[in-house]
Amino acid sequence: MSNSTSAVKSAFNVEEIRAQFPILKELVHGKPLVYFDNAATSQKPRRVIKAESAYYATINANVHRGVHTLSTKATEAQEAARETVRVHINAKHAHDIIFTSGTTASINLAATSLGQLLLKKGDEVVISGMEHHSNIVPWQLACERHGAVLKVIPITDSGEWDLAQIPGQARNDVFTDKTRILAISHVSNTLGTINPVKKLIAEAKKKGIITVVDGAQAIAHLNVDVQDLGCDLYAFSGHKAYGPTGTGVLYGREDLLERMPPWQGGGEMIDVVTFEKTTYAKLPFKFEAGTPHIAGIIGLGEAFRWMEDYDKTAIAAHEHMLLEHATKELLAIDGLRIIGTAKEKVGVISFVIEGVHHYDLGTLLDQQGIAVRTGHHCTQPLMDRFGVSGTTRASFACFNTMAEVDALVAGVKKGLKMLR
Ligand SMILES: Cc1ncc(COP(=O)(O)O)c(C=O)c1O
Known part of the structure; x- marks a missing residue:
């Protein structure tokens, strides 16, 4: 892996x-200082702090906009970070990497967009009982919006998924023919449990269920290979992986991202705007409305280069x-x-x-x-x-x-x- x-x-x-x-x-x-709060946010190596401040000191400009030298340099530095992240998680394409402000934003993007694309009245979304509020509430909101039902995998006394006991369902039947989305954490922030996500994703795939993984607590500690996991979407934050706060990623499988509607509108995510109709930019920009956290993304790239050294x-x-x-x-x-x-x-x-x-x-x-x-x-x-x-x-x-x-x-x- x-x-x-x-x-x-x-x-x-x-x-x-x-x-x-x-x-x-x-x-x-x-x-x-004895710092044991890394699951909340990790500390940052000097290289990351320097990379972020060097952006402001030497190449500060907006990205993908200007023809001038600084804008070109800032764009190149940001896109280099995207490629670094791609390599680190073994995504197929750089445009499968969408920059966000963190796991919370990544999952809200996923829930809003997938909700619109997939959910109808009576459909089901499956999460687990050990999810962070960031992987509960966005799905609750999506279910409320579309009349879908949230189902929860119970947790055993040791803090693992109890897959044999979904309430209201037959034993060993996690998914029904109404299940559309599975959204689960790779690693629990409270229990530390490493979940067997690959196995459950494989089960979900057999039934055509879209799979979303909250990787916030995995990315700094495990070798994450999104193709090996087989997930459709994978979310994480930069700041829990030695990078800056205010940065995050939503990885997505290209063909799914192509089908998903944008979740925020604004500059940079469009192709052509008229008052009658707007067409959207190609991936990943369709999902990156507005000026991104350029300095943070450059810092995130440096954090991942730093992790790659070890x-x-x-x-x-x-x-x-x-x-x-x-x-x-x-x-x-x-x-x-x-x-x-x-x-x-x-x-x-x-x-x-x-x-x-x-x-x-x-x-x-x-x-x-x-x-x-x-x-x-x-x-x-x-x-x-x-x-x-x-x-x-x-x-x-x-x-x-x-x-x-x-x-x-x-x-x-x-x-x-x-x-x-
Ligand atoms: C498992 C998990 N998911 C999601 C989040 C939310 O991350 P962020 O606050 O960086 O958006 C956290 C943060 O602690 C987490 O541990």
Whole structure:
């Protein structure tokens, strides 16, 4: 499944990687920063920060518009980013890559446009019970607009899809003849579960169902090959993959993108405009109305070039080692329960502790320089499924270390002494 093995990769050395992230030298409350909130947003290597500011300092101009030199350079830099992303996820064509402001925008584009193209009264859209609100609400809106029904794959106690038990359907029958769209996350932001998306996509395809994957939590941690997965659409954000905020991608299969109507109108997405009728630009511009986040897209391209320098399998192994160590040490704490114990996980660990509110624990960890996320992680239905109001979540990236995991465990123990 690896699509990035041809170039020579740098050997994985966590200290060498850490040296590239300026923010890791910051102190928080006088303590060295331990950043374990990578699922919310990852930190950025110097190269990415430089690429973004170099655009403003040297080639700032609008893209695809001017004949002047700066506009040409800005256009070339943006389109180079598109090609970098294409290679990274093994899309067939550069025009299969649509730039958006993030996963949320990508899924809203997909739901709005696919809704218009495919959904009629009584049709069904299938999602799973572990989806981020960004992969629930846009589909709810589309279903409401077109009179369709949202169906939800339940979640097992370990935090995996329970494919045998869709409410109101026969066992082992995830899809009915009314199912039009399957929209599922590749990796859960709350549980860390790596879902068997390829398998379910293959099932969906047999029935002509369009498949949409929320790859927000996968793109920085797994080798993502969209052709191998066989999905129709794949969404992710730049800022969770070492790139700038305000950037994202919707990959789409060319023939589907050709059929999908645009979701936003404006400059750059048109061919000819008259007051009677407008015709649209070719891909990908049909879906990119208005001036894009050019600096961010250039930064996104640099982030993906940076990721290409390393072997993602080695990075995944490092993050898995952190996960295993954290799991073992945290489970030894009295009253601590991990939410999300699937066999296949990325470096995300969510936990609750008897008698302790996650917000209080998160605040005490912050006092020790340790950044974790607390709350429902934009997965309220999943919190309901596990009967909790929120969790404390540590999420790892390639620059995290075993010593930092030890600091987290010590920090939790210290916090508990104050809270219990
Ligand atoms: C699984 C998942 N989907 C979607 C999103 C939304 O991403 P963004 O806020 O970058 O649009 C997130 C963000 O945490 C996520 O984890």
